């Protein structure tokens with residue numbers, strides 16, 4: 416009987432060890448090879464089968480036969496703060512971007528304290544960290560990676576370059592995980608990939624199946640082995656898929672909600688998805704998310720001058736969120752050339768934050784990282800919507816509220 420072809424509907428990079436077993440059985444390979452192949456791809460981030468030196472040559476040749484590329488790492492732009500924006504060209508030539516945000520920690524590292532307080536792109540930040548710190552004399556550099564799930568985005572948020580561009584296509588799970596594998600190859604010595612945030616281009620829950628599989632792969636203990644609570648999915652609020660995510664991963668995956676307004680009229684003007692899933696429904700969905708003890712949902716609130724930045728809006732937000740276990744990240748809007756909207760004055764940001772912190776919320780102003788390479792939120796779209804040079808430079812988390 417003819418051997419079954421190795422390549423089937425599931426891309427090799429998207430296969431779980433069990434699926435590798437099934438695929439390899441068709442080639443007459445022994446079962447232990449499945450885990451070996453999976454480890455080569457995910458744990459060692461090896462995408463060239465010829466370099467999988469423990470495998471027989473015939474198997475190496477067959478592994479990726481007929482499979483498409485997960486993407487090609489083109490360039491890496493390094494910002495003054497060491498944030499790196501990696502440009503990846505997909506198999507059809509579509510460009511996507513993924514961002515590496517290093518954060519120095521470890522004994523004696525001055526940067527550790529400063530950056531641990533700023534709750535920047537790492538929504539899966541350390542106040543939820545109950546893991547013991549490794550005791551090492553050397554400072555370690557923990558890296559948060561921000562990944563994309565679609566080319567463009569269908570959600571049409573008016574302040575976001577991806578939304579303005581519209582949806583070009585979904586990424587496959589292998590392309591989502593591929594960003595992490597390509598980035599692992601590009602880490603600096605001493606850097607450790609610690610957090611992954613689904614905050615690049617696209618709406619992850621609009622591409623649910625690929626997102627779900629990518630989460631399974633990134634957190635697989637035989638692969639990259641990221642802790643589930645160190646992986647955060649950010650969504651504009653697709654209520655049914657929030658429930659699916661909660662059920663599929665028992666609430667272990669970090670959840671960030673792009674709220675951006677506390678009343679329906681304002682939110683619908685900024686985020687068309689609100690017409691489908693208005694705030695009351697979204698808040699019910701968040702209350703039902705099976706959040707583990709001591710964990711919180713991250714609320715992202717992009718401050719857009721003249722739209723959602725008044726202290727009265729902050730008070731509405733306090734009322735809306737009462738009863739939910741949340742922490743709030745305020746993001747002064749990063750300007751995009753496709754829109755005349757922009758960030759409020761710094762004093763306005765502080766006043767907004769003050770309302771929230773004085774009501775007892777943990778609330779941080781997200782420090783902008785990688786500005787000089789246009790790697791900040793909402794700027795990740797090389798689709799004709801080129802970001803403007805920023806004019807807003809203040810950063811940090813003034814008036815830090817208590818954590819916990």
Ligand code: SAH
Nearest residue numbers: 575614617618649650673715748749792793
């Ligand atoms: N689609 C998902 C994840 C990607 S966007 C979501 O919307 O949550 C990641 C975050 O960047 C979201 O909170 C989004 O609202 C925010 N964002 C988008 N454009 C921005 C901009 N121009 N300035 C600041 N934040 C922006």
Ligand code: SF4
Nearest residue numbers: 568570572575578651
């Ligand atoms: Fe899409 Fe998120 Fe941008 Fe809205 S903010 S358009 S959901 S990527």
